[in-house]
Amino acid sequence: xxxxxxxxxxxxxxxxxxxxxxxxxxxxxxxxxxxxxxxxxxxxxxxxxxxxxxxxxxxxxxxxxxxxxxxxxxxxxxxxxxxxxxxxxxxxxxxxxxxxxxxxxxxxxxxxxxxxxxxxxxxxxxxxxxxxxxxxxxxxxxxxxxxxxxxxxxxxxxxxxxxxxxxxxxxxxxxxxxxxxxxxxxxxxxxxxxxxxxxxxxxxxxxxxxxxxxxxxxxxxxxxxxxxxxxxxxxxxxxxxxxxxxxxxxxxxxxxxxxxxxxxxxxxxxxxxxxxxxxxxxxxxxxxxxxxxxxxxxxxxx
Amino acid sequence: xxxxxxxxxxxxxxxxxxxxxxxxxxxxxxxxxxxxxxxxxxxxxxxxxxxxxxxxxxxxxxxxxxxxxxxxxxxxxxxxxxxxxxxxxxxxxxxxxxxxxxxxxxxxxxxxxxxxxxxxxxxxxxxxxxxxxxxxxxxxxxxxxxxxxxxxxxxxxxxxxxxxxxxxxxxxxxxxxxxxxxxxxxxxxxxxxxxxxxxxxxxxxxxxxxxxxxxxxxxxxxxxxxxxxxxxxxxxxxxxxxxxxxxxxxxxxxx
Numbered sequence: 383x384x385x386x387x388x389x390x391x392x393x394x395x396x397x398x399x400x401x402x403x404x405x406x407x408x409x410x411x412x413x414x415x416x417x418x419x420x421x422x423x424x425x426x427x428x429x430x431x432x433x434x435x436x437x438x439x440x441x442x443x444x445x446x447x448x449x450x451x452x453x454x455x456x457x458x459x460x461x462x463x464x465x466x467x468x469x470x471x472x473x474x475x476x477x478x479x480x481x482x483x484x485x486x487x488x489x490x491x492x493x494x495x496x497x498x499x500x501x502x503x504x505x506x507x508x509x510x511x512x513x514x515x516x517x518x519x520x521x522x523x524x525x526x527x528x529x530x531x532x533x534x535x536x537x538x539x540x541x542x543x544x545x546x547x548x549x550x551x552x553x554x555x556x557x558x559x560x561x562x563x564x565x566x567x568x569x570x571x572x573x574x575x576x577x578x579x580x581x582x583x584x585x586x587x588x589x590x591x592x593x594x595x596x597x598x599x600x601x602x603x604x605x606x607x608x609x610x611x612x613x614x615x616x617x618x619x620x621x622x623x624x625x626x627x628x629x630x631x632x633x634x635x636x637x638x639x640x641x642x643x644x645x646x647x648x649x650x651x652x653x654x655x656x657x658x659x660x661x662x663x664x665x666x667x668x669x670x671x672x673x674x675x676x677x678x679x680x681x682x683x684x
Numbered sequence: 685x686x687x688x689x690x691x692x693x694x695x696x697x698x699x700x701x702x703x704x705x706x707x708x709x710x711x712x713x714x715x716x717x718x719x720x721x722x723x724x725x726x727x728x729x730x731x732x733x734x735x736x737x738x739x740x741x742x743x744x745x746x747x748x749x750x751x752x753x754x755x756x757x758x759x760x761x762x763x764x765x766x767x768x769x770x771x772x773x774x775x776x777x778x779x780x781x782x783x784x785x786x787x788x789x790x791x792x793x794x795x796x797x798x799x800x801x802x803x804x805x806x807x808x809x810x811x812x813x814x815x816x817x818x819x820x821x822x823x824x825x826x827x828x829x830x831x832x833x834x835x836x837x838x839x840x841x842x843x844x845x846x847x848x849x850x851x852x853x854x855x856x857x858x859x860x861x862x863x864x865x866x867x868x869x870x871x872x873x874x875x876x877x878x879x880x881x882x883x884x885x886x887x888x889x890x891x892x893x894x895x896x897x898x899x900x901x902x903x904x905x906x907x908x909x910x911x912x913x914x915x916x917x918x919x920x921x922x923x924x925x926x927x928x929x930x931x932x933x934x935x936x937x938x939x
Contacts (some may be wrong), residue, residue, distance in 0.1 A: 433780045436939045457781035463780050468771035472703070478698070485694030486781035489685025531775070633798060 383446065385411045385538045385569040391441035391672060393427050393593075401427040403593040404441065405436065409571060409586070411446070411537070414564045416571045416584030416601075418678060424593040425573040426466065433463045459487060462536030464527045466543040466573075472516035476507060476526055480516060480533050487534035494533065501529040503558065521552040528556070538569045545579060557583060575679055581605075589681050594683045607650050612670035615640045618663040627656045641670060690768065691783040696798075699765060702753065703799045710799055711806060715755050718807045721749050721840065736873050739905035746811040747898040748870030752831060753807045755865060758800030758833040759840040759857060762792050766844030767853050775937060785931040789841060789924065796837025804829055817899025817901055823881070824909055825900030831916040832893045836861075838923035845927070845936045869894045874906045889915060893932040 386409040390542045391560070393402040402424045404470075409415045413618055419425050430436030434454060443450045445457035469484060484494030502508040505525040514680040518526060524544060531539060547552040553576075561584060564570050570588060574580050579588055580602065588598040597604065622636035629648055644653060657664060703710045722742065730741030764845065769775035778788055811817050819825065845855050870892030874882050885891055892912035899905040931937070 426716065428937065433939070435776060435779055437934055455784070458782040460779070469776045471772055471774045473702075474698075478701075482694050482698055483781070484778055486691045486783045488690050488777055489784070490690060502730070556729065666781065 383411045384444070385413065385446055385501040386571065386642045387442070387444040388428070388432075389442040391428070391431065391443065392438065392439045393431065394425075402431075402439075402441075402595055404589065405593070407588050407595055407598050408568060409538075410496045411569050412558075412564070412567055413569055413571075413586050414584050415569070415571045415573060416580035416587040417590060418577065418580055418587060419590035421622045423590045425590055426542060427593075427638070428590070429463070429540055429571075429573065432540065434458065445454075459534070462531035462534065462539045463580045464531040464539070464541040464544050466546065468523050468527065470515055470523075470526065471529065473514055475512055475514055476518070478503065480530050483530045497533045497535065498529070500517060501532050505529050505675065521548045524548055524552075525556070528559075532563075536568075538571065539563065540571045542573050543574060543575060543601060545573065545574070550640065589678060591681070600664040610643050611644050612643045614668050615642065615657075615664045616666045616669050618665050621662055624657075626661070627653070629676055630656075686774055687782065688787045690789040691781065692791050692794075695778070695783075696794040697790065698790060699795025700798050700887060702765065703761065703795060703802070707802070713866060714757055714803045715806045715810060717845060718749050718790050719810050719814075721745075722810065726814055729732055735900065736876075739902055739904070740815075742815040743817065743871070743902065744898075745871055746815040746817050747901045748868075748894045749829070750804050750811060751897045752806045752865050752870055754833050755801040755806040755836050755845065755861065755893070756857065757803040758796040758836040759922040761799040762796035762837045762840030763843040763847065763853050763856075765795055766792050767847045767850075770844070770847070770937065771850075775786075778936060785928050786934050788931060789838070789927045792841050792844075795835065797833040797841055798831035800837065802827060804833070819901060820903035821900050823900070827898060827913060828893060828897040828916070831913065831920060832897070834923075835916055835919045835923060838920065838927055841927050842930065845930045847938070857875055864888050864890045867891075869898075869906065889919060892916070 386407075388408070389406050390404045390493070392400075392401050392404050392538070393408070394400050405424070405428065413673065417425050417428065421470070427436055429599065431438045432445070434450070434451075443457075445460050449455040450457050474482075477495075480498040480502065481491065481494040484497055486489070489497065498511075499508065502511055507522060507529060509527055510522065515523065524547075528544065531541075544560075545556055548556070557579070559574075560570060564583075570582060570583075572580065585601055587601050587604055588597045613614060615634070617638045617640060621634060621639075621640060624632045624634065626632070629640055630644045632654060635641050642653065644650075654664065726745060728741035733741045735741070735744075741930070768773070769778075808817065839856075843853070847853050864893060867885065868888050869885070874885045874891060874895075877885060886907065892915050895905050895907050896909040896912035899909045
């Protein structure tokens with residue numbers, strides 16, 4: 383079943399800005415779907431329309447087959463949203479914020495408390511339940527918004543830049559949490575600036591630019607489109623010259639660092655053999671940039 | 685329907701909790717202000733004035749001062765709470781949920797009513813101390829108290845919906861409600877006015893509220909109390925409808 387179907391969605395703001403130019407996309411139930419794009423591309427507008435914070439100009443949006451024009455309240459019950467910016471009352475207690483949200487979805491106080499405990503424990507916030515939200519750290523506030531988005535057990539969870547501004551350790555922890563959620567069958571849509579995050583988590587990826595979907599495909603198919611890749615090699619001894627190799631471009635960054643760009647058609651063994659032949663011993667190697675990032679720049683700038 | 689009622693009770697609970705959490709800002713200042721009114725206008729100046737409708741000046745102004753507290757606090761609570769929810773963006777918690785618009789309106793309005801009526805009760809206690817207030821007709825005290833706080837909470841909600849900055853929260857109370865309240869017969873009987881100004885005064889809806897409320901305490905009135913109830917009901921229906929319309933249109937809350 384399709385969790386989300388968008389057809390010909392347009393949005394023109396009163397200021398005249400055309401944020402969306404008829405985008406269409408489909409998210410299957412159980413997908414971990416990434417919506418990527420530069421600032422102002424239309425990601426937040428799209429999410430705003432799905433969650434009713436922004437009114438569409440034209441087009442259709444269906445949540446698990448329910449058209450938002452026919453029965454938006456029924457569609458909303460199936461969605462949980464974690465916005466980009468903090469949007470809870472900083473003066474309220476953590477437990478109250480989460481339970482109130484459950485109440486807005488029709489859960490009794492008793493049901494809300496059970497569900498709130500489940501997610502606050504899973505997100506490591508149970509001990510902070512009686513603390514006012516303003517006293518939480520940035521990472522805790524992010525986790526609070528995730529608990530709040532999940533408390534009514536939505537079938538589709540939409541996260542708008544969920545790990546913006548959180549440290550690496552916490553980000554990894556959130557990735558694990560989201561992967562488990564998706565593993566349990568929950569459909570997740572993620573917008574992110576961290577392309578590493580999309581590459582790590584998402585099975586399907588759409589790239590949006592200037593209000594249009596540039597590409598919407600599986601991650602593997604997407605990465606397959608990359609025809610070259612750049613690596614950084616650290617050598618054991620100083621290197622002053624490298625003999626050229628067909629199809630490969632070498633750059634000596636400093637005495638013990640080489641950068642090379644090679645097509646996917648070429649094997650790494652060929653490179654290493656070529657270097658070894660000229661007495662260059664490679665100690666370590668890494669991708670220069672995230673692969674998805676390269677493709678993203680290529681598609682967005684096209 | 686059950687889900688909507690749960691959502692409504694959640695908003696009411698949240699609003700009520702907020703009022704009592706910051707009681708030093710919400711409940712204490714109006715009581716202090718009204719105590720000063722009683723001391724200055726009632727005791728110091730009022731003692732020099734003659735009786736109105738058979739009551740000393742202190743007793744005459746007491747119902748009007750209670751009503752003034754209900755009006756300003758009902759209005760202020762809803763406008764500040766809803767604007768604050770917009771400012772902190774936590775109104776989005778409600779907007780993304782399936783909570784119907786009528787539940788959002790009634791939830792916030794219930795907060796305004798709780799504050800307005802709580803302050804009203806506290807000021808009544810103060811006025812009993814100063815004016816030895818008695819009850820002539822409890823039904824009219826309750827009906828005018830409830831309807832007035834309902835109407836002004838609805839009006840505050842509309843202000844909150846339109847407000848874009850903090851200044852917008854205080855413009856209507858300062859330039860509209862306060863003058864209308866002062867000219868609404870709190871400190872005088874409109875029967876003392878010349879015919880022309882008595883007629884003009886009847887355009888002011890607050891005069892009906894103060895007059896009907898005073899009737900409940902003292903049994904004296906300048907205008908028909910049933911007319912006052914009818915006007916309040918009409919205002920309540922119009923303002924409730926206006927709130928629903930504005931939320932449906934997304935004015936001030938949806939792009």
